[in-house]
Amino acid sequence: MADGGATDGKGIGARVLRKEDWRHLAGKAKFTGDFQRPGQKEMAFVRSDVAHARIVSVTKPAGFEDSVFTAADMPGMRPMRAPSKLPGYKGADYPALAIGKVRFVGEPVAVCVADTRAEAEDLAQATVVEYEELPAVVDMLDAKAPDAPRLHEDWDDNLVMETFADDDFSKIADRATVIVKREYRMARHAMNPMEGRAVFAEWDDRTDQLMMWTSTQVPHLIRTGLAEFLGLDQRQVRVIAPDVGGGFGCKALLQPEEVIAGWLTRHLEAPVRWIEDRREHLVTGANCREHHYFVTIHATPEGRILGLDCDVTIDAGAYSVYPFTNGLEGAMAHGNLPGPYDLEVYRCRTQTMTTNKPPLMPYRGVARPGVCYAMEMTIDALAREIGMESHLIRAMNMVKQEQLPFMSIAKKHFDSGNYPKSVEMVVDMIGLDKIRAEQAAAKDDSRLIGVGMGSYVEQTAHGTSVFASWGVAMVPGYEQATVRLTPDGGLELRIGVQSHGQGMETSMAQMAYEVLGIDPEKVMVTHGDTGLTPYSTGTYASRSMVMAGGATARACRVLAERMEIIAAHLLQCERAEVSVRGGKIVSGKGEVSFAEIGRVWYLNPDELPDDVDQGGVEVTMGYRPEPDSGAFTYASHACKVAVDIDTGKVKILDYAIVEDCGTIVNPMIVEGQTYGGATQGIGTALLEESTYDSFGNPGASTFADYMMPGATDAPHYRIDHMESPSPFTEYGIKGMGEGGTIPTPAAIGNAINDALKGIGAEVTETPFTPRRVLAAIAAATQNRQGDAA
């Protein structure tokens, strides 16, 4: 049947105000930190202050031996294990509390419990850990040395995983006469959701359940992991994510603190709580983005890119994380380096190294900000080399609309869109010609103007086949949604994904409206509770709107059919004469409200027809796109910067975005997500860096040392949308939650290098700090003077 809901602009495509915003604006949201119970205990951690050491002894404060726990005091708590089926993958178990050794600064060694957090911290401060220090592996390239210290004694080296794909470059050799090679680094940083991690646990004897409220994106996976590593049945674990203040990936994995809280509450017979503070986050959450690249582009003098040769190193930190492992970034880097480009040959090696740093986690964009930066910066280097505008090179080499669907050289199945068009549009928006004229007329040689761009294509909502190919233990399948008509004609919608800022309580209700015409205000969206929602691998990989949204549409359609049967009976007409329209069931003989259907099913079943569906007005449906290789969102970003060559400071003067995430459900949410992502990208590009000294000590443990982008760093974004529906998904929706982060470092880096091109300087290491910009200028100046001599 055709969807008959939307009649007055609250469905797909409508700028509906977010239903959840009122409680946030009124300060009435409820986060994990808001939970209080009589008799609750607070947790504080003794964390390693050395990067690599054997633990010789842990001395607890006298008189408080029963309030301080090491791994040895917690029988039954198992190290977190995240297996991978990828060939050669070596994943190190992640013990919730260190066992025998510590492998990064911040690793939990002991947990202290007390009535208040301050007292728990007093215990942590008074606990003495004696270490036998070992040489630390701090840099991922140093980790490869044959004589490098080993993090894991049972390994032959520090290599977590290697992927390699080769091709015959000889077939392009005579045409690809221009070879551009570059080296790049992207710095490690922290995700910094506004709400840090947080967990509140209590054991409910009535239900024989561990109840855990935790700030997570993936409550069902946390439940499965807790059961596994605490030795519980899954029925004994209920996980609830209440309001969650951002996640960005670090909350898509099981955390040591969650496992520890689960063990403690059961054994202490008291509720326990842990609220991560910002220092803990900046030290233990320095877990993303750290990549190193060698990129070589083989092109014709006209700018046709024929071959791409990459050598990628990924710093995976000390342990593998549950459930997605630390092999994800290598696989993602491999599959995404060629971007939207149509290449003839591709060679790529990725090496994922273990180091004495916090375990790598997938941060919004997962590897793609790094690969996009490496590829797009090299394209601009090629443009400078052959004296051509880089947007022309992009448009020339991108997969064309008429080629879609298209299997990329890295085996990505592009679905729909017009990639070169996004380039053309964004070049127009940023006003390239005007900026070129401004540069030519510029008189001030201490403030240089530059323009740069970055394009990407992003696999979103990729499903079973893709995750299975990455070898992870948790593979998403059919995403489910449950809809239930209430006796008064309202709708309960239950989804297993979790909304932590994406506005799903609104966008999912819009989806129900699209099918049923029920006002979004009358739709109660329940998410983030394993006791109330269908099992789901959760919110990550820009999947929720496609997957849970698709499941919602399907469930609503089945509900509509069941309501139509009842309505036809009540109206005494044929089934074919009735249809759901505008929140009612209508026919030529009159109409029936949803409330009437609810009343009859629940309270007056004597009025039901004989052929009523006995499943009633509650429906659970599963959904998976076919093929499930992903819906490919793409975008081009362009920005204009000014580089102060005396201080090395970069100022963003203008920023333009053209994006295509297929059918847009709520443009306001899409724009908000894009701006937020791009602002995080500015952090990656210009500000954020978790520094380490040669012993592996973190150098940025407060916001005095760690720069976050804020309101004063975000430009006034200008955005334009294209809408190329995916042929493979419900309504043609594509995922888009992550994309804003992806091309930003590339666009900004390219703009800086455009500004510096007269000097011959290039930045190649994020963040592009004033110090790095000045160093690049100094190096170029020195080179020139060397050449002149």
Next chain:
Amino acid sequence: MKSAKFDHQRMVTLEEAVAALGSADGEARIMGGGQSLGPMMNLRLAQPDLLIDLSRVGGLDGIEVAGDTIRIGARVTHARIEDGAVPGVTGAYMQFVASGISYRSVRNRGTIGGSVAHADPSADWPSALLALGGDVVIAGQDGERRMPLDGFQIGPFATGLGFEEILTGFELPTLGEGAKCGYYKVNRKPGEFADAIGAVVIGSAPRVVCGATEAAPFRVVAAEERLAAGAAEISVADARDMIAAQDPGFDDYDLQIHAVALSRAVGRAFA
């Protein structure tokens, strides 16, 4: 992080506060607005046994002009200065400096006396006030004394304050209409602590300060001489030489940004 245990005494008179400092068991710290000490205590970088709270002590938040001197109480907040509470040319200069300190909620509580007594080299007031010149007013067991701002800060987080003394205010020069002031801060983001500061005040004689260094802010003698000789600008290259001559400890980047700050502060003074 939560702070370690400490005793907290809210004082009513200055005498009482000085006496409490003298008789404290263990480490006692004075708290003004608490915008630096508070975070340091929460990070347990500072673990005082006793916190002596000056927020109720009278007479510490005045701003008075007496002849060629402006007397500013230690507890005057950055926000009041930003809002123009200090009159005249001196006030306009201080208003500019205050507006660049952190963000408004910090400025609402943070105090000028607390900032100078805390003596974080990256903070604004130690450099900005050194360029103005004048005295620090100090209360101790023996009553009130004055110390010139020149030489008051002796290093990072170190001043000429005795263990049992409290900084109560400043006596700063009232600059005439013809005075020129320029302040330039190099930092990563608006409101962040400075990576480099240049402060220039040309009143009766030029005073040029290089701040946000590893140690205390210092006056750049060669720059002052150059301005006294009538120069209206100092190039970055010259500023590098002048600063390096006085402190050879800068790495190239730090020397560069301190020279830029100085050069641009001069530029602002003459703008």
